[in-house]
Amino acid sequence: MLELVELRCSRGKRLLFSDLSLIVGTGELLAVVGENGTGKTSLLRLVCGLSSPDSGTIVWRGSQIRQLKELYHAELTYIGHCNGIKDDLTPAENLKFSACLAGDGCSDTAIRRALEAVGLEARLHLLPTRILSQGQKRRVSLARLWLSRRPLWVLDEPYTSLDANAARLVTQRMEAHLDEGGLVVVATHQEMTLGTGSLQHVRLTG
Amino acid sequence: MLELVELRCSRGKRLLFSDLSLIVGTGELLAVVGENGTGKTSLLRLVCGLSSPDSGTIVWRGSQIRQLKELYHAELTYIGHCNGIKDDLTPAENLKFSACLAGDGCSDTAIRRALEAVGLEARLHLLPTRILSQGQKRRVSLARLWLSRRPLWVLDEPYTSLDANAARLVTQRMEAHLDEGGLVVVATHQEMTLGTGSLQHVRLTG
Amino acid sequence: MSRLSLFGTVREIVWRDLLLVLRRRSDAATPVLFFAIVASLFPLGVGPEPMTLRAIAPGVLWVGALLSCLLSLGRLYTADYADGVLEQMLLIPQPLTVLVMGKVFAHWIVSGLPLVLLSPLLGLQYGLNGEPLRVLMISLLLGTPTLSLIGGIGAALTLDVRGGTVLIALLVLPLFVPILIFGAGAVSSSASGMGGEAHLSLLGACLLLALALAPWATGAALRIAME
Amino acid sequence: MSRLSLFGTVREIVWRDLLLVLRRRSDAATPVLFFAIVASLFPLGVGPEPMTLRAIAPGVLWVGALLSCLLSLGRLYTADYADGVLEQMLLIPQPLTVLVMGKVFAHWIVSGLPLVLLSPLLGLQYGLNGEPLRVLMISLLLGTPTLSLIGGIGAALTLDVRGGTVLIALLVLPLFVPILIFGAGAVSSSASGMGGEAHLSLLGACLLLALALAPWATGAALRIAME
């Protein structure tokens, strides 16, 4: 269970949000919405511990993430604006490395299944990622969700440059994760609708 | 008026599309749709002359673009997947340089108006673009549409990471351009709906 | 459709790149400092005897210049390529060589010119003086633009990720060799009494050749890379 | 949650970086090539008399090694930073120093090890042989990892700084100097008959110091850059 306590975050002279407090329970999806530049990405990076708030604390299962450090990272899967894949490696290799390093299962079969699950035909698995289209690249980085056994997912605009088909796949995967008692924090401009799990919205107003 | 004659484009061993022929008239918007990796971006780059087709020709106002070269560039505004802005320059400077180089009007007032038109408050005009959010960066690169007097616009997924508000602004701008007798070629995953101008769809099936 | 003049375009490009450098005040200073540091490294390795130092001075200073140019070349186009600015530039209503000239000129102003101005100081440290110093400056003045021009080709070639042209990119490095030989040669021969005019004129020839060929080659390389 | 062992993590990271280098052959070849070129440029710049050459050999070879290491430092973290891979790596369930060790080790394999293996050949060109050659190799073997470690700090510090390469050079070259002094010192003193053990042990000490401090400093720098 993830708890944000009176978070305050400012960038430069600009105050993005202050005393933001909320709780995300198991099986719950937190949709962070708001106009461009209202601080969604900043919030998500705080939640991952990639940057630290001006004040306030983030608590995961009763202990502050600042203390947990690597232990917290082991609970977390983050997919940002940036795909975080190497253009010179193949989709399979990219996925393998990120999964192995993260400590998820990374057998070749698992990798192949994940890539197919996200809709990349086998033909593409062994080509350099460079040649893939924008949406296909996004799919490669999202494929990690099919390998991740981490309870907490933090996704920054996962639907970017995906076609309707892929978007549905991703949503379904999130729902499955929620059913297993996972938590999801997602920043998006799309309207989120879930078939299952409880949906909580937080709107940032900048 | 833009004419695509029996275009054939393959990448590696993969054939993306062949004998694709169509005509985009003045005041008309061509929406290129299709799943991820079906060749939308490839097609748009062909139309800009950034890459050349396996066979077939692209004709602008009666003459092949391969002959026109720079003259054709002077008729064209292309905004790709990539924003094409410098993180270390301010939005104002970025816009100024791209506009000046393209030969559009680039007086400081024009720049300021364009940035405000796309919804970037003046506060941000003089900060380095690096600090802007994803959507704000996208806005900066789209602001060129408010300066461009070119007849032909080629836009690759303009709505990426824009909020609803900004998306509407962009659509309105396209409509205005069509009213003035401009041509627009757009690749997108969103449903395009126009209040004005004629809308033509081409669906790539890969 | 109002189009910029050739000169106007070059000016815009140069100004943009200089502004980018200004943004990071360090960038403006670093090539010079790097040059200075490299020049100060060799004596450490080689040992302090003035005789040896004066003997190797031309070689060392020239290699220093070459390297500081080389280092700053890496990002000449890659940066623009990565953030999509290059793609936009290929679409400006101007011949591509104009763009190239602009980029190279800006690069020279930042990484070449300062070295020329600093060189006499370092020359003095190595015990050069009088005529040889003058020759050193002139040789750098003629040589560094050539380095920027040739290096530009390499920078453009390394953009192409399909590996084929990578070899050519490696071949560009050796292209620096003649410049180095003539440059260092000019200084050392004028230091040993028989003036360096011959070498200097060779340097001039190289510069003209580079001016004629490099922009064209670079342009071609850029197009290939963007295909 | 199945977590990789520390060693496993390092192995993964090293393997990934090596694979990337293999994919881009130029990256693999450049450091050695650069080393070779710098080393063979000097006889050209300095002139052929064997005495001078043997005198400057240690300095030149060591400076060459140092610079070729520097040249390849630029991309050590910037590449991962640009495509968001670094962000992901900061989130792996392992201490940051592990990541750093992996990156540095990979860098050394690519840019340091080849030089060590190539050095005897170049040494011969400069008329070194027997004992001095052995010392040259050992000194490089002890020195180059230190260079990679120190260099890594600079690379991390200049991560979000435009045109980092030259700034890296500026930051780390001063720190390289002791290594250079001891390394070149070892060779030249063993060439002049009084063995290089003293210097070599100093090099060893530097390596240990770097191993102790550099990963920590680099880790800190990376966190700062990603803030």
Place this chain on the structure above:
Amino acid sequence: MVTSKRINWFRFSSSQAFYPLTGKMIPWFAATAILAMTTGLYIGFFVAPTDFQQGEAYRIIFVHVPAAWMSMFLYLVMAGWAALGLGLNARPSFMMAQAVAPTGAMFTFLALLTGSMWGKPTWGTWWVWDARLTSELILLFLYAGVMLLHASIEDTRRADRASATFALVGVVNIPIIYFSVRWWNTLHQGASVSMTAAPKMAATMLMAMLLMTIGFWMYSAAVTLLRMRCLMLDREQNPTKKHTLVMQEAMETH
């Protein structure tokens, strides 16, 4: 918790406590500096007898040595503040580090300058690639590195921490400078040489050098605090001032 500590530190350091205090201190430092330096120079150049081998040239020692000492000492001070800053995440100590740097660089340059001025008569050359001289030159580069790194990162908080980390790493150079005279058989005399004269003369020399050192010390304190005050005003009033200024000027020149 770290964040609140940062805030407290900032309050403590900001105008309320810091300004009046330093306001009082600076004049005293300045006065002592002037006094000590003038008397030191007087003793050094008029009281202290001529050296029997080096003649008058040796008197440069009264500037050279204290300057050299300060150059190293100030680097350690800067590194200390940097360490404190990183440890406590305390903004003001970062600022102190930044405030010290230019003075340190200045003394380093002074040591180099006087050194080579001294080198001309005694060694017959302005510059030799001797270990101590070189390592002192490197010290200058390190100072430059710290300041450049800070200058080239816009976000002040990040710039602080980055340059602090680098300053700490650079500390290794200090022992190198100090022991260089032993590691290399150098032209530059080691600690012993300077004091091998008659005891009385040594006493006056020592006196002069001591006074000069104190003078330099006080000067550094005064200047650093002064710079510190400016830095604070700068950051409290307008955190992003630095780069907004650059931007505007760039826009205008364009």
